[in-house]
Amino acid sequence: MTRITIAGVALTAALSLGLAQAQTVGQDLKDAGHDTAHATKSVAHDTAHGTKVAARDTEHGTKVAAHDTAHGTRVATHKTVRVTKKGAHKTAEGTRTVAHKVEGKPDTHVEEHHDTH
Known part of the structure; x- marks a missing residue:
């Protein structure tokens, strides 16, 4: 009976270890899903913020360029x-x-030469 008890304890321990590993793998997948969701939200937030900053900078740059162009034109x-x-x-x-140099001087005509063929 001792052998049966030892075998039963060993079998119970092995099954418990298998269940514990299954719970750990399941929890790991759940944690990975949460981490992925958090990272996605964080990236989306950072992208939106970066887009707003770029839009403000572009608007400012456009205004400065228009002002400088207007000034240069003036x-x-x-x-x-x-x-x-x-x-x-x-x-x-x-x-x-x-006109003053020419006043009082005689007219100088340049004779036109016409070739008659």
Whole structure:
């Protein structure tokens, strides 16, 4: 009977160990599922936050670029007006100078040569 008792205890221990391992594997899978769900939520939250930050930065960059472009356009316009006025003034001055030099001098006609064929 001692042998039967020892065999029974050994069999009970082996079955208990198998059940304990089954519970451990089941719990491990459950824990892995919870960890995966938590990681997914965390990644989704971080992605949403990063997208909001990128959108704000893009908006700010666009506003700065528009402001800088408008400023550059104003500066270019003012410089163009200034250079145009200066060029017109120089042209008028040059025309007056040439007109004064030509006054009182005889007309110089360039004779046109016509080839008659």
